[in-house]
Amino acid sequence: MSDIMPSLSRRTFMKTTGALGALAAVGGSVAATNTLFGAGVPQAHAAAEETVTWGHCAINCPGRCSLKFHVQDDEVVWVDTYTSKDAGFDDPQPRACLRGRSYRRWLASPDRINYPMKRVGKRGEGKYEQISWDEAIDLAATKLKEVIDKYGNEAVYVPYATGVSATTSRPFNRFLNLVGGYLNFYNSYSTAQISCITPYMYGSKGNGGSSFKTAEDAKLVLIFGSSPTETRQGGLTTHYDWVHLRERTGAKIYMIDYRMNDSISGHSEQWLPINPGTDAALVAGIAHYLIKNDLVDLDFLHTYCQGYDEETMPEAYKGKNLSYYSYIMGEGYDKVEKTPEWAAKITGIPAERIEELAEEIGTTKPLYVNQGWGPQRRSNGEWTAWAIMALPCLVGQIGLPGTNNGTREDRTSPASVSMDAGKNPVKTSIPCFLFTDAIDHGTEMTAKNAGVKNADALKVNIKYMINYAGNCLTNQHSDINKAHDVLADESKCEFILGIDTVMCDSLKYSDVILPDLFRFEQTSQISTGSDTGYMITGTACTSPKFERKTAYEMATLMAEKFGVADEFTEGKTEEERIKEQYEKAREKSPKLPTWDEAVEMGVYIEEHAPVVSMKKFRDDPVANKLDTPSGKIEIFSEKLLEFTEGWELEADDTLPGLDTMPPIPVYLPEWYGVENTTDEYPLALSGFHYRGRIHSSWGFMPELKEVNPQEAWINPVDAEPRGIEQGDTVRVKNEFGEIELLAKVTPRVVPGTVAVSQGAWHDADMAGDRVDKGGSINTLTTQRPSPLSKGNPQHTNICEVVKA
Structure with missing residues (x-):
């Protein structure tokens, strides 16, 4: 990409010939200056009047960076962010990170997709030719009708994607619901394991974490596998709260991670190195020390918990050594005592250090235990997350000031409402991670072997996909080589409609590609935050360039082909729908500004009180029972055993002595982990x-x-x-x-x-x-x-x- 060529407006581009014209199908205008943010202005635009519009990032990051677009002659010349001048005070400020500030480079990239295109090479080759919108929509709609007529709506799928999050981010779902529906998915690539296991332990009402502001009252803070300054570095979310916490608290902090991440750089005394995937073994070793040294809070465990010991086990499972205590003390299924020495061999942390840490945990209060999403994104992630949540239970450090329940920190945002997608007539759902299986051998997937929900099995393989703003077909999926082989075979998934801004790897498998607009190239709104919540209301920074359209417009064109456009739009433009949604949000939260005020201010900020997880339950466990079967915290889950009865499992999904998945938070060795390396892959x-x-x-x-x-x-x-x-x-x-x-x-x-x-x-x-x-x-x-x-x-x- 050239760093010196001026930005090209649509009218300038159309006058351009030769080499620049060759960029038309997939390339947009190029950088205005040779700086990353474009603070300089090309001479051609120097005399033009500058306008400033607010916008926001809409990628799958909770920061939702606030962006200010400086525009001349209908071209963005540089990108700024929220400052103290906008706020009228110094702190807090939801500023954009480096990525957000560089959006001009993406916006004006020569790799931008400008026109509809159809594939002319093999799937995955990335060879396309420009076509008209009429042809593109006709191809996509005609094939969709064929698939529905031949296979039924369950053969249609909208894969998991994270390229866009905002008020109207999923219009294709709404369209498909009007024409018979599509195969659903559940889970996410980020949080499947912890989202699955948390309700078994805490129910749906008690699974939110405490805010980092609460941790300022703690004396000891344990962070398992999290790096807020890297994973959430933009805007004003938990990276900000984390740095604020570290500067303000007098607590001792330990980061338990296989990597000294950027959140503890310069604080090496906070790093507790651990072998990846072994956090549950560390917790077990700590639990053994706590039990042996009478440091567990038996009053809490007996009052608020099920499954810690025989006294708290469900009647049907008493006397079978299935409690957590039995597992830790070597009386359980494997007869192995989980001593610190046992844990040391697995975790790589010396036994003496495990004992020292356990002593601190057992004698220091308040204790704030927190985990990121890295430890759970593993083959044993459900039990890893469960074990970390069990740790504060052992010492009764839940529901009190300065404590957390072992989940991720709380985030609170202003009220918001998204476009109603309607009801999907198809009820069957698959785990989003298994979409390639559903393409390749979907009819072999059942509730017992693949987690199919609301049906015993899939009736048909996936034959049609609408991949909107997603790179999860290959790049963010697993085993890319296998995914390529599945997707490249046109006899399997017969048609893929792709919508994006640039040609990512997953988009190369599309049969037709449609050119998308960024959220800041249209009216859009988003809410986010943590201890401080904020809402960003943005308007289009420039007019739409070339033949790019909003996803709402694209879905409307598809709806027209099926005769359901009136039902899809309900006579409303996208902007009208966004305003309508906003008024519904204001009904929930009257303190929100009016729409015009929100547009004028760009960024609306509201402060939130510290959140103490499960405080009501701790205050009165009878009046505020959890919605677990027992109404208590379940360290042993009978529900899990019942739900997984008859599941088809691999041998290493269970443990010796058990023919089912463990119903307590055990350490489960990984298939490909530190205990299963080989001479070839050590x-x-x-x-x-x-x-x-x-x-x-x-x-x-x-x-x-x-x-x-x-x-x-x-x-x-x-x-x-x-x-x-x-x-x-x-x-x-x-x-x-x-x-x-x-x-x-x-x-x-x-x-x-x-x-x-x-x-x-x-x-x-x-x-x-x-x-x-x-x-x-x-x-x-x-x-x-x-x-x-x-x-x-x-x-x-x-x-x-x-x-x-």
Whole structure:
């Protein structure tokens, strides 16, 4: 991409010939200046009047960055963010991160998709030709009718996608509901395991965490596998709250992670290194020490909990040594006592250090226990999350000031309402992670072997997909090579409609592509926040360029082909619908400004009181019972046993002595983990979120790639015998594939483990050696789901690393 060419307006572009004209099908205007943010203004626009509009990021990041677009001659010349000048005071300020501030580069990228296109090569090759909107919609609608007539609506699917989150982010779902529906999905790629297991323990009413502001009252803070300054660095959410907490609290803080992440850089005393996937073993070792040294809170466990010991077990399961106490003390199914020495061999943390930590946990109050979503995104993630939640229960540190229930921190935002998608006539639902199975052999998927819900089995394979703003067909899915083979076979999924702003890897499998607009190129609104909540109301920064349309407009065109346009729009434009939704939000929260006031201010901020998780339950467990079967916190779940009865499981989804999944928070060894490395693949491999991207969003931008290079973190202990030095190009490989990237030799990752940031754009010759030069970790991950939630186990891998 040129850094010196001026931005091209639509009318200027149409006058341009030669090489610039060749960019028309997939490329937009290019950067205005040679700076990342475009603070300079090209001479051609110097005299033009500047206008400023508010907008927001709408990627799957809770920061929802506030953006101010400075526009001249209908072109964005630079992007600013919320400042103290806007606020009228210094703090707080929901400012954009580096990614948000660089949006002008994406907005004006020569890789922008400008026109509808249809595929002219093989699926996955990325070869397309420009077509008209009429032809594109006709192709998509005609094929949709054919699939519905031949296979039924269950053959239609809208895959999980995270490229857009806002008030009207899913209009295609509304359209499909009007023509008979589509196959549903449940779960997310981010939180399947913890979202599944938490209701078994806390029910649906008690599963929210305490805010970080609450943790300011704690004396000891334990954070398992979380890095707020990396995963939530934009806007004014928990990265801000985390830094605020660390500066204000007098508590001792421990970050338990296999990597010294950026949230504890400069605070090495806070890092407690642990082998990845072994958090539940650490909790078990701590629990043993607490029990042996009479540091558990028996009054709390006997009053508020089920399943800790025989006294609190359900009647039908008493006398069978199935309690958590029995498991810890070696009386359970495996007859292994979970001593700190036992835990040390698995976690890599010395037994003495486990005992010291347990002593602190048992004697320091208030205790705030928190976990990120990394520890649960594993093959044993349901039990890992459960074990971490059990830890504060053991010492009664739930529902009190300065405590948390072991889940992620609370986030509170202003009231908002999204477009009504209507009711889906199709009730059948699959785990979102198993969509490639549903394409390849969907009719073999059942409730017992694949978690199909609201049906005993799928009736038909997926034959038609609408992939809106998603890179989860390949890049963010697992085992990209296998996903490619499934998607490239046109006899399986017969048609894929893709909608996006640039040609990501997943979009290359589309049969027809439609050019999308960013949320800040149209009227849009979004709410987010944490201890401080805020709402951003944005208007279009420029007029629509080329032939790009909003998704609402696209879905309306599809609805017209099916004769349901009137039902789809209800006579309303998208902007009218957004305003209508906003008025419904104001009915819920009258303190919200009027629509015109919201547009004028751009960013509306409201302060929230600290949230103490499960306070009402702690105050009165009878009047405020949880909606678990027992009404209590369930450390043993009879419901889980009943729900999974008869499930078809792999041998390593259970434990010796059990023929079902464990009904208590045990340590379950991973399929591909530190205890299951091999001579061929002797290293564990785990992913993490990266500052330069949100998942794969921004993953194509050369400026951000330059300052955030794709690297494999490897400890010097592992690098030296392999002859690997800092900055070397290396290949990481396993049975699923091979990637090429730079080596980061650092003691900030535990020995025996390689860390690769997720979201890098896949870049491989799929007709050749398939070596991924982009360094996407999902070239190396498995499509086998975690056993209970059928979720994404992206961090469960083993590998080898060699110099390229």
